[in-house]
Amino acid sequence: MKKKQRIVFVLVSCSVLLFSFIAVNREKQNTDFSLLTTQNVFEAGSAIQLSFLAKNNTTASLWVQSSYGSIVLDANVKNDTITFALPHFYAKKAGKISWVLTNDATTIQKGTFEIIPKDDIRLENYLGPRSMPAGDGHYTMMVTIPTDLYDNPKPDGTPATIKWQFLDDIRTETLPTKDFISWKRIYSPEKAGKVLTSVACLGMETKETETDVYPTIPVNFKIDYSRNHAFADGNQTTTLTSSIIKDKFGNTVGDGTAVTYVVTTSKNTILKTFGSTVGGIAMAEILSPELAETYTVKAYINGMAESNTINISYKAIQPVIEYEFSEDKRTITVGTIKSFMNQIAPDGTTVTLQVYHDDKLVDTLSEYTRKGVATFKLSEEEYKAAAYYFTITAYESTITTEKIHYASKQ
Structure with missing residues (x-):
């Protein structure tokens, strides 16, 4: 029994000595390296290096991680100094960088530094939709993203000024970026035309962009007719003409709006003719009948508007037949x-x-x-x-x- 106890005591003692040696050796490794680089904020695109004082010319590797990805850097050794240079493509992306110095798979030191956007300005701006109906709460949205040369977004709070113009009305509004963007809803005026927009930020101006404001749904309108004579000769045409068709805000509808004229004869036969607006007026023609007749005419813009009803009468012709x-x-x-x-x-x-x-x-x-x-x-x-x-x-x-x-x- 005593012999077994002596054996266990010897084994425990050896284990304690071994772990003590490992701990001392690791502590010695840690003291072999010290960070020489004191800068912890760098501008995007600059040459970024981390230097360490390495006693006994010990080699190591640096593991670097950011939102852009992870890489392992090999050291450039000179005398007692080892230096790790961040690749240029990696140094262009702003954000927080974490690093771990390792030697033979052993972590020696850890740290972080930050890359901030370069001190210049680029503006990305997006506008849409590029056309909208007049009034009724319709709007287009301008979104701007201030960035640097390397497409890094500027920090939140960067002031962006959004400008828009319609006719004699010019407005501006400065909106600090939030989550890297500034945005503004630009509501449609009640008149048709073009809304011009642009963005300014930190001395940078964008080119103008535009949104077309087109008339909204047309309202009911009137029709009339004209002709050379009232005889039913089967040859002359009668011209059907609409009033200037407008929307509820008084905007003239766009050219090419289709108008259907529905003609009903005294025998309830349905005839149709079609016209497209030019300057808001839609014209169409019908051929006069060969017999005395009264046409009833009404016009429609499919699903949106309709006209009054008119009657067109034609006189009989009674020739002598030979x-x-x-x-x-x-x-x-x-x-x-x-x-x-x-x-x-x-x-x-x-x-x-x-x-x-x-x-x-x-x-x-x-x-x-x-x-x-x-x-x-x-x-x-x-x-x-x-x-x-x-x-x-x-x-x-x-x-x-x-x-x-x-x-x-x-």
Whole structure:
């Protein structure tokens, strides 16, 4: 038993001596190095070095860490001094730097220093959106970021002056940076135009940027019409014209705003024509009918605005209808058709021929005039009956021919 106790005592004593030796050796290593560099704040981009007094010419490595990353630097040894130079790319980034001096994987010393932005100024500014409707709380936002040559943000509290102009109104506001930025909401005026903006900071000025202010949703408007005459000749056009279309703030809507004119006939047939605004006015045209008619017209800007309702009436034309048959009675020539001033009707005027047999309507044919004349041909294969009579209609006039007899093929 006593022998075992003696053995344990010897082992414990050896362990204590060993740990004491290691501790003394580590303390000796720590005292082999002392930091010579007293500066702990550096400007970005400058040459940054940490120097240590190294007794016994001992080698070491320096582990450096920042938000930019971690690197291990080897020493440059000269006499009893070892120096660690921070790479230039690493020295350009501002922030807090932590370092650890190691020797054979043993930590010898620790410390920190700071890199601050370089003493010059660059301005990054962002504006958006670049267009907005007038009024109603719409706004664009100017954001500015003061930085140095190496893109390091300036410290919080750096004064940035935001300027904006609309017409005769010029305003400025100085806003200290917070979280590295300054920003300002610039609300839309009630008039359409351009808002110009710029930023100044520490003697640096940006170029101007601009935001377009465009009219907001159009309001209801009026329409009217003009024409050369009121006759239903199927040739002349009627021009539909809107008033100057504006938004609720009195801004004229932008060129190219689409306006749809909806025309309803007396038989409830729907016609449409379209116009685009120029200077706020939208114009469109409709062709006059060939029969007496009253059109009801209303205009719309899809989903936004509408016009008043107008009525457009057209007068009937009642020409004298002349016609003649060919020798075999198979060709009918109608005309010359005259219009409201007894002038030749425009080319393309519709002439309708209705064919009757035994008082029953057999067929309806339509042709267009050329130089006031329309021609109808009746083939023997299609019209085989022994006798027909016809009605001829042009504009509002209709006449009925005598019964025409044909040699029967039956």
